[in-house]
Amino acid sequence: MEQYEPDRLSPAQVAAMRRSLRGGRAAMTRRSLLRASTGGALALGGLGTLSACGIPAAGNTQGGVSAEDHSAKEKVVNFSNWTEYIDVDDSEKHHPTLDQFRKRTGISVKYTEDINDNVEFFGKIKPQLAAGQDTGRDIIVLTDWLAARLIRLGWVQKLDASNLPHAYANLSAQFRDPDWDPGRAYSYVWQGISTVIAYNKKALDGVEVKSLSDLLDNPRLKGRVGFLSEMRDSIGMTLLDMGKDPADFTTDDFDAAVARIQKAVDKGQIRRFTGNDYTSDLTSGDFAACIAWAGDVVQLKADSPDIDFLIPDSGYITSTDNLLIPNKARHKTNAERLIDFYYEPKPAAELAAYINYVTPVDGVKAELAKIDPDAANNPLIIPDKAMAEKSHPFRSLSSKEETEFEQKFAKLTGA
């Protein structure tokens, strides 16, 4: 796209291009000009390509495709994150940590909350990334299995370690070496997620719950148990309950876990497989107990005294949401500086105090104790030793396994 032959453009276009090359504000003109001239070509070429459309093969871009880094000229970074996943001030307009970052570095952050769901977001950015185009985003936050897929497809850029001194020094040991990104070459953790069992004391009505088996088997909970529609959380917790290791299991183990849940579905034990909407079922008491994300439970617990959680003796599933720089991002260095900023204990503590997920940064506890002593002692935010020992990641899957397992799990959930 960058090398246009001037003699194929009209004189007016050439003049516009010359003007634009002088940079500054006019750079906009150049981009829109290029867009306009490719738009016409696309309209003509579109019909031709459709007859043999297909989707081009991915995976031939290992190591990621960088664009020209505009970080030095354009002091911005485009940050796409999940909703309600960052600190906000009382006016709900400003994000204090992002403001600090701007004051310190002069880089302003265009913060967008446009990720609601991993699979939907993947569907949204896939066309651009598959075609090798800029998504308009410099940082995206994705759950580990999807981050693994993007790395596998070669759709994200390798990080420059020299821009990430704090991140390298302060990343907690338990997050350092995931099997899908050893040594964190492509990704850093935004927050850790613990998958636990949550329950509503009032709805339980005296039924004792200690493990996932109670949820799957106790007839007094019939039709009032919730499982998550995220395959890794539901299957992972079941594998743990069956004494298997979710970090190292076979297809047979997976099938056994599916069969175990299927039995509960057939009995009518499980009411629904839910996404984030389990929170309303749990507070209303329609779910007496369910598999839940600890970050939500901290919040629900604060709002309702009936809600509490438990960590089964067999352990719990831990996963991460990860910061990634997609291919062709225009402000890679700025993005890396922002990632590094959140690995300084002070901003990390301010973030942790606000959003209640597991912080991936070592040395946060002392800083967090100054802001919110309760949070600093909450093992769901800063895991203590006992908590850390019970945490189990779900192993990464090959693309073939992923399809096969998702198929089987989908059948379990009814479609």
Added chain:
Amino acid sequence: MSTLTEAPPPLTPTAPEKKPPRKRGRLVPYWLLLPGILWLLVFFALPMIYQASTSVQTGSLEEGYKVTWHFATYWDALSEYYPQFLRSVLYAGSATILCLILGYPLAYLIAFRAGRWKNLIMILVIAPFFTSFLIRTLAWKTILADGGPVVGALNTLHVLDVTSWLGMTSGDRVLATPLAVVCGLTYNFLPFMVLPLYTSLERIDGRLHEAAGDLYAKPITTFRKVTFPLSMPGVVSGTLLTFIPAAGDYVNADLLGSTDTRMVGNVIQTQFLRILDYPTAAALSFILMAAILVMVTVYIRKSGTEDLV
């Protein structure tokens, strides 16, 4: 053809002066059509071609997808997911019938009896549309909650025993059962039934009712012989506007249903987003489209009405 009639002599040379204004006049309809046609081309025709092509491709995300004219995907999708198809038709059909039963008296009342309340009632019918579809559906989770007053009342009246026996609910709850999904669909699509019905009924000349009365028709006969036949276009378009989107809906089944209430929309969503089996998802969409097209064609033929409003 040319052997039967001589080609008419060319008319144009005789009136060259008059031509430009006439030509412009002739082109106006096409210019007016142009935006709509372009819109349909870009946002309807192109995606359809793209999806049709996807449905006969094979491959994977890593290796890319190529058109291999693999039509077996259609058969596989249908034989694997026919229960969800049947369920979609059943739920959408039930919701449509419920909408008609609830919507017809309402539309009748607004058209003939509401008097000065007409506009207010119309606004009340449309008002739910001011909030999002998702929020409205989620609200039903609160309304139908297990310990809530609605379910309590239904239990006291033993209504749920009957619906349980019919297989529409299980135990003493409504949520996460087929009944909840059908109720959600009915609620969400009711205005699509009421509005065309109202338009049809409102156009009926009141003097026809008087005439029927003058001819000694009982009110019920008047309704059967005069009002209902004249409102048929509204009934047809109302049922279509309700049935078609309801058959493809997945939000209600997702939020109000359970594992045994998944509809074909849920399957398409899962295949497309989660399993990344784009060909199967595309094939399922086309099967759904074809099935609806056939059902709608048969229905319109049988209903014997040509106008749709």
